[in-house]
Amino acid sequence: MARQGTSPEPVSAAAPVVALQDVAVRVGGRTLWSGVDLRVGAGEFVAVLGPNGVGKSTLVKVLLGVQPAHEGRVRVLGGAPGRAGERVGYLPQRRSFDASLRMRGTDVVRLGWDGDRWGVPLPRSRARRAARKRIAEVIERVGAAGYAHRPIGQCSGGEQQRLLIAQALVRRPELLLLDEPLDSLDLPNQAAVASLIGRICREEGVTVVMVAHDVNPILSRLDRVVYLAEGGAVSGPPAEVITSETLTRLYRTPVEVLRTSDGRLVVVGQPEAPARHSDRHADRHTGRDGGPA
Numbered sequence: 001m002a003r004q005g006t007s008p009e010p011v012s013a014a015a016p017v018v019a020l021q022d023v024a025v026r027v028g029g030r031t032l033w034s035g036v037d038l039r040v041g042a043g044e045f046v047a048v049l050g051p052n053g054v055g056k057s058t059l060v061k062v063l064l065g066v067q068p069a070h071e072g073r074v075r076v077l078g079g080a081p082g083r084a085g086e087r088v089g090y091l092p093q094r095r096s097f098d099a100s101l102r103m104r105g106t107d108v109v110r111l112g113w114d115g116d117r118w119g120v121p122l123p124r125s126r127a128r129r130a131a132r133k134r135i136a137e138v139i140e141r142v143g144a145a146g147y148a149h150r151p152i153g154q155c156s157g158g159e160q161q162r163l164l165i166a167q168a169l170v171r172r173p174e175l176l177l178l179d180e181p182l183d184s185l186d187l188p189n190q191a192a193v194a195s196l197i198g199r200i201c202r203e204e205g206v207t208v209v210m211v212a213h214d215v216n217p218i219l220s221r222l223d224r225v226v227y228l229a230e231g232g233a234v235s236g237p238p239a240e241v242i243t244s245e246t247l248t249r250l251y252r253t254p255v256e257v258l259r260t261s262d263g264r265l266v267v268v269g270q271p272e273a274p275a276r277h278s279d280r281h282a283d284r285h286t287g288r289d290g291g292p293a
C-alpha cells in the first residue's frame with residue numbers, strides 16, 4: 001500500500017526521538033504493514049491506532065528492537081532500535097496480577113530500577129539509598145504512595161497500572177513506549193491515567209508513543225496519531241487523520257467518523273485486520289458496526 005500521510009511531518013531542527021522511513025514489517029511470513037514513515041520529536045505525545053491485529057504492538061516491538069524491520073530505516077534516540085538501554089521505558093500490553101501475588105507495589109517498581117543493571121557497582125549503601133529515593137519519588141509522581149506497600153495482587157486495575165507506569169519511569173527514560181495502558185480500566189481510571197501520562201509528557205519532556213484502542217481519553221493531549229491499516233499507515237495531527245475521508249482512503253472501504261455531543265469520536269466501518277485475535281479481546285467492539293476511534 002502506498003504511503004498516505006495527510007500532511008508533511010513537522011520538520012524539527014533537533015534530531016527526532018523516533019524516525020521511521022519507509023518501514024515494512026513481516027511476522028510469520030506475512031507483511032503486516034509497509035511504507036510507514038514517522039518522525040516523533042522530543043516531548044511529543046503520539047498515539048498508535050488501528051483495528052485489532054493490525055500490528056500496533058509490533059510497531060512498539062520494532063522501536064524496542066525486538067522485532068526487526070523487514071524494509072526501511074528505524075532510528076530511536078539517534079541509534080539503532082534496542083541500543084538506547086534505560087533511555088527507553090516500556091509498559092507491555094497489560095497482564096493482570098494474580099490476586100494472591102504477595103509482591104508489593106514498591107517491589108514491582110524496583111524491578112524497573114534493578115532489572116538489568118550491571119557495570120561498576122556503587123557502594124552498596126549508596127546504591128540502596130539512591131534506589132530507595134528514586135523509587136519513592138516516582139511512586140509519589142504517579143500518585144501511588146497510598147497503596148504502594150500493599151501486595152500488588154490486592155491493588156485495583158488502575159492502581160496496578162500506575163505502579164507499572166512508575167516501573168517504566170523509574171530510570172528516567174526520554175522515550176516512553178506504552179502498549180494499551182488504558183486497557184481494562186473503567187472510564188474514571190482511564191481519564192486519570194491518561195491525565196498522568198499527559199503530565200509526564202508535558203511537564204518532564206518525556207516523549208510518549210502509546211498504543212491505544214480508544215483515542216478518546218487522550219485525544220486532547222495528542223500531538224500526532226499514527227493509524228495503521230493492512231499494508232500501510234497514515235500519520236499526522238488527530239484532526240487531519242481521524243476523518244471519514246482519510247480513513248476511507250486508508251482502509252479503501254467507506255469509513256465514517258462521527259463526533260458525539262460530548263466530543264468523543266466514533267469510527268464506523270473500520271475493517272478488522274485479516275488475522276484477528278479476538279481471544280484476547282473478546283469484550284471489545286471494533287467491527288463494521290462502530291467502535292471508538
Ligand SMILES: Nc1ncnc2c1ncn2[C@@H]1O[C@H](COP(=O)(O)OP(=O)(O)OP(=O)(O)O)[C@@H](O)[C@H]1O
Binds near residue numbers: 027050051052277
Ligand atoms: N511472532 C509472531 N509470529 C506470527 N504472527 C505474529 C507474531 N507476533 C504477532 N503476530 C501476529 O501479527 C499480527 C499483529 O499483532 P499485534 O499484536 O502487533 O497487533 P495489534 O494491532 O497490537 O493487536 P491488538 O489490538 O489486538 O492488541 C497479529 O495477527 C498477530 O497474531
